[in-house]
Amino acid sequence: MQDSRTPAVSMRNITKTFGPITANKDVDLDIYRGEILSLLGENGSGKTTLMNMLSGIYYPDEGEIFMDGEPVVISSPKDAADHGIGMIHQHFKLVNVFTAAQNIILGIDQDSESGKKIGGFSKLDIEKASKKIREICDLYGFDVDPNQKVYDMSVSQKQTVEIVKVLFKGADILILDEPTAVLTPQETEKLFAVLRNMREDGKTVVIITHKLHEVEAISDKVAILRKGEYIGTLITKETNAQEMTNMMVGREVKLNIDRPEPHDVKPRIEVKGLTVRSDDGLLKLDDVSFTANTGEVLGIAGISGCGQKELLESIAGLQVIESGEINYIEDDGSKSSLIGADPVEIEAKGVQLSFVPEDRLGMGLVGNMDLSENMMLRSFRKGKGVFTDRKTPHALAGKVVNDLEVVTPSIETPVRRLSGGNVQKVLVGREIERAPSVLLTAYAVRGLDINASYTIYDLINQQKERGVAVIFVGEDLDVLLELSDRILVLCGGKVSGIVDGRTADKNEVGLLMTKLGGEKVG
Amino acid sequence: MDKKVKEPLIHITKRKMIPKKQEWAIRLGGILAALIFCAIITSVATHLNPFAVYAKMFEGSFGTERKLWALLKELGTLLLISVALAPAFKMKFWNLGGGGQVMAGVLAATAVMITMTDKLPNGAIILLSCLAALAAGALWAFIPAFCRAKWNTNETLFTLMMNYVATQIVAYYIIIWEHPKGSGKIGVINQTTHIGWLPQLGGNPYMLIVLVSIVVTIFMYIYLKYSKHGYELAVVGESENTARYVGINVGKVIIRTLILCGLICGLTGWLLVAGTDHTMTTTLEGGKGFLGVMVAWLAHFNPIGMILSGFLLCFMAKGGSEISMAFGLNRSYGDILTGIILFFVIGSEFFINYQIHFRKSHRKEAADV
Numbered sequence: 001m002q003d004s005r006t007p008a009v010s011m012r013n014i015t016k017t018f019g020p021i022t023a024n025k026d027v028d029l030d031i032y033r034g035e036i037l038s039l040l041g042e043n044g045s046g047k048t049t050l051m052n053m054l055s056g057i058y059y060p061d062e063g064e065i066f067m068d069g070e071p072v073v074i075s076s077p078k079d080a081a082d083h084g085i086g087m088i089h090q091h092f093k094l095v096n097v098f099t100a101a102q103n104i105i106l107g108i109d110q111d112s113e114s115g116k117k118i119g120g121f122s123k124l125d126i127e128k129a130s131k132k133i134r135e136i137c138d139l140y141g142f143d144v145d146p147n148q149k150v151y152d153m154s155v156s157q158k159q160t161v162e163i164v165k166v167l168f169k170g171a172d173i174l175i176l177d178e179p180t181a182v183l184t185p186q187e188t189e190k191l192f193a194v195l196r197n198m199r200e201d202g203k204t205v206v207i208i209t210h211k212l213h214e215v216e217a218i219s220d221k222v223a224i225l226r227k228g229e230y231i232g233t234l235i236t237k238e239t240n241a242q243e244m245t246n247m248m249v250g251r252e253v254k255l256n257i258d259r260p261e262p263h264d265v266k267p268r269i270e271v272k273g274l275t276v277r278s279d280d281g282l283l284k285l286d287d288v289s290f291t292a293n294t295g296e297v298l299g300i301a302g303i304s305g306c307g308q309k310e311l312l313e314s315i316a317g318l319q320v321i322e323s324g325e326i327n328y329i330e331d332d333g334s335k336s337s338l339i340g341a342d343p344v345e346i347e348a349k350g351v352q353l354s355f356v357p358e359d360r361l362g363m364g365l366v367g368n369m370d371l372s373e374n375m376m377l378r379s380f381r382k383g384k385g386v387f388t389d390r391k392t393p394h395a396l397a398g399k400v401v402n403d404l405e406v407v408t409p410s411i412e413t414p415v416r417r418l419s420g421g422n423v424q425k426v427l428v429g430r431e432i433e434r435a436p437s438v439l440l441t442a443y444a445v446r447g448l449d450i451n452a453s454y455t456i457y458d459l460i461n462q463q464k465e466r467g468v469a470v471i472f473v474g475e476d477l478d479v480l481l482e483l484s485d486r487i488l489v490l491c492g493g494k495v496s497g498i499v500d501g502r503t504a505d506k507n508e509v510g511l512l513m514t515k516l517g518g519e520k521v522g
Numbered sequence: 523m524d525k526k527v528k529e530p531l532i533h534i535t536k537r538k539m540i541p542k543k544q545e546w547a548i549r550l551g552g553i554l555a556a557l558i559f560c561a562i563i564t565s566v567a568t569h570l571n572p573f574a575v576y577a578k579m580f581e582g583s584f585g586t587e588r589k590l591w592a593l594l595k596e597l598g599t600l601l602l603i604s605v606a607l608a609p610a611f612k613m614k615f616w617n618l619g620g621g622g623q624v625m626a627g628v629l630a631a632t633a634v635m636i637t638m639t640d641k642l643p644n645g646a647i648i649l650l651s652c653l654a655a656l657a658a659g660a661l662w663a664f665i666p667a668f669c670r671a672k673w674n675t676n677e678t679l680f681t682l683m684m685n686y687v688a689t690q691i692v693a694y695y696i697i698i699w700e701h702p703k704g705s706g707k708i709g710v711i712n713q714t715t716h717i718g719w720l721p722q723l724g725g726n727p728y729m730l731i732v733l734v735s736i737v738v739t740i741f742m743y744i745y746l747k748y749s750k751h752g753y754e755l756a757v758v759g760e761s762e763n764t765a766r767y768v769g770i771n772v773g774k775v776i777i778r779t780l781i782l783c784g785l786i787c788g789l790t791g792w793l794l795v796a797g798t799d800h801t802m803t804t805t806l807e808g809g810k811g812f813l814g815v816m817v818a819w820l821a822h823f824n825p826i827g828m829i830l831s832g833f834l835l836c837f838m839a840k841g842g843s844e845i846s847m848a849f850g851l852n853r854s855y856g857d858i859l860t861g862i863i864l865f866f867v868i869g870s871e872f873f874i875n876y877q878i879h880f881r882k883s884h885r886k887e888a889a890d891v
Contacts, residue, residue: 018535018536019536061879343769361761362761362763363761363763365764366757377764386749387748
């Protein structure tokens with residue numbers, strides 16, 4: 001695609017490697033002023049790495065960057081800021097005990113208006129900074145109180161502070177790394193409105209994403225990366241989801257998730273009045289009650305940090321519980337309580353409970369151990385006498401690699417060297433091989449590419465058809481609505497509603513996530 | 523392109539996985555570079571022929587049978603302590619208290635040998651001193667492990683301080699048991715009766731400790747690699763969350779592992795008192811608790827590898843003291859050489875993991891394309 005204008009930023013032949021991994025290979029990218037560009041690609045396709053090179057976090061191994069036609073060297077975030085480039089990272093970099101204004105002026109040497117030092121030895125002029133922050137907010141429609149402490153803010157407010165911080169430094173090219181991952185649908189809409197205002201003002205916006213409907217909603221153009229290589233740029237209006245997916249994945253992909261009808265539904269896990277506090281006494285789960293059935297996928301929706309982790313860990317025997325009941329219901333209706341039992345004791349009760357935790361390498365697997373040793377995590381106690389049995393897990397690792405098409409140099413490769421999707425296949429594969437009667441999954445497809453995600457959905461559906469009670473904590477509402485039979489919505493540790501996955505719509509669930517749907521108890 | 527674009531002079535990238543052979547080639551290259559560097563330093567600083575100096579170092583370690591056995595005794599002791607530290611380190615429990623745990627064993631063994639001599643037969647004293655030393659070593663390791671498991675205290679400082687406590691208690695009892703009176707020393711315990719002394723295997727006083735160290739090293743290798751305990755402690759070391767997730771009781775594993783660690787240190791203390799030195803001084807472990815940390819790290823916590831790294835350090839120590847005597851050099855000269863060699867050995871690990879690109883070669887590469 002040709003454009004007669006000179007691009008604001010041109011990246012040419014950019015290559016970046018990390019050890020054996022080539023994150024970007026010969027990438028060319030043009031970014032024009034006054035446009036919103038989506039950078040689309042599956043996870044691991046090198047979107048973030050590419051933008052990190054533009055914002056001075058990494059330095060390319062090869063290639064050149066031009067701004068307005070002139071070659072530039074960006075070897076630090078300061079260089080990037082000097083060139084008017086600012087990046088809003090996925091993980092916020094704010095000081096919790098500071099106010100919005102204090103965070104925004106942090107690290108700025110000079111007041112650009114007066115030339116007076118505001119860092120260093122001269123006086124901090126918070127008043128003046130606050131005034132400028134308010135001006136920026138009014139201009140683009142942000143809602144930030146300069147005097148509010150960061151620890152009092154919601155995730156979306158923190159994100160706003162990050163954006164204002166970048167604008168305050170005078171950036172006119174903004175890069176946002178998966179900004180909607182932590183937002184509700186309503187908050188996303190608000191963010192998009194602000195981004196559109198910025199475009200009207202002549203700013204350039206690059207938004208990194210792997211969600212197609214967002215690309216369609218916000219961007220003028222979409223640049224697609226696949227496996228570190230640049231595939232092409234399209235005008236958003238002239239393309240569609242199927243074409244973008246095919247370019248992103250490199251082949252034809254079907255875009256709907258199966259949802260087999262549940263059969264032989266019986267209650268399996270019964271949770272009543274579950275209340276859990278964190279170590280520092282914060283209420284994480286507040287009087288949560290529900291039943292998970294066999295042969296059914298129970299989706300759990302909610303903004304991140306609303307008690308999803310604690311809920312799953314409570315059932316898995318990893319959480320100290322303040323009050324409430326968790327019962328396992330046998331086929332014949334007899335109940336046994338899981339409260340106070342650790343994972344070994346739960347297994348001893350004859351309950352095959354599999355758990356795919358959110359933190360794959362920090363909890364589900366050991367990154368530095370190889371595939372076979374990771375299979376051993378569940379089976380090492382079965383060895384003879386004092387010794388571990390290494391043959392069975394080794395064979396199991398081979399089976400999982402075969403069945404789930406795990407891409408790995410060998411079974412002796414440490415799992416941290418595998419890509420995110422393959423790590424997840426190893427973990428899910430191990431948990432499913434235990435022939436569970438209950439399967440708990442937390443963000444099972446986070447960070448996975450489309451292929452791997454569909455493999456995981458298929459595996460979950462297979463388990464459901466086997467009669468397993470599946471509890472699926474998800475973050476993408478579209479997926480939850482397509483996969484789950486019922487959806488339980490958590491808001492601030494409380495159940496704000498349980499809806500039918502087949503009839504509920506996205507807006508309804510979105511409202512329940514922010515509790516605007518009122519207090520429905522399911 | 524050579525006008526205003528300033529590239530950074532060097533940049534560092536992580537290497538791809540490299541074959542074991544190449545890894546060892548880099549390590550060997552590191553040692554070779556260290557020897558060349560030491561040779562240059564030696565000729566500049568001392569005006570001696572570096573090859574003569576190196577030859578003397580070999581002589582100091584292997585020159586006579588007596589010197590060889592002295593080296594083996596040092597290596598055996600060091601190996602025992604390093605191997606004792608291995609499981610704790612593999613669990614990422616930074617036990618810097620190996621020395622203190624040895625001294626606890628030394629004190630317990632000495633106490634039995636001195637106070638029980640007239641009350642029990644020789645065999646019973648040997649047995650009792652062994653059990654007492656094992657218990658004392660285990661106790662000295664148990665205390666910090668318990669506090670870490672229970673209250674998450676910092677084990678590094680805790681074990682470090684326990685060293686000083688042990689040394690001070692030993693100093694206290696040296697005064698109580700001093701012999702002859704007023705000497706401020708204990709002297710050789712049961713010098714005439716040899717009560718509580720361990721038998722000499724093959725007529726050699728050091729044979730026993732060398733054999734024990736080999737057995738313990740092999741035991742530890744198998745324990746870490748093939749046992750359930752070894753697997754559990756590796757999981758705890760890598761991720762306590764994963765350990766909890768599969769139902770491993772983290773506190774129990776920490777305490778159990780440290781008790782094992784303390785038992786081996788206590789055993790070492792017993793072998794020093796009853797087997798080789800037959801006395802108690804505040805410096806009996808001779809800094810090997812710390813040296814063992816280095817041995818264990820250099821070998822990446824692999825007990826078999828510790829034989830190599832332990833040997834390197836013992837060889838440098840013996841060789842170093844030999845050259846300082848033979849050439850009338852300052853005693854520290856040996857330490858300087860040891861330091862240089864270690865620096866290169868540890869430095870070669872960096873080159874195993876990372877690759878350095880210089881600006882010049884980088885640009886040439888780009889031009890080639």
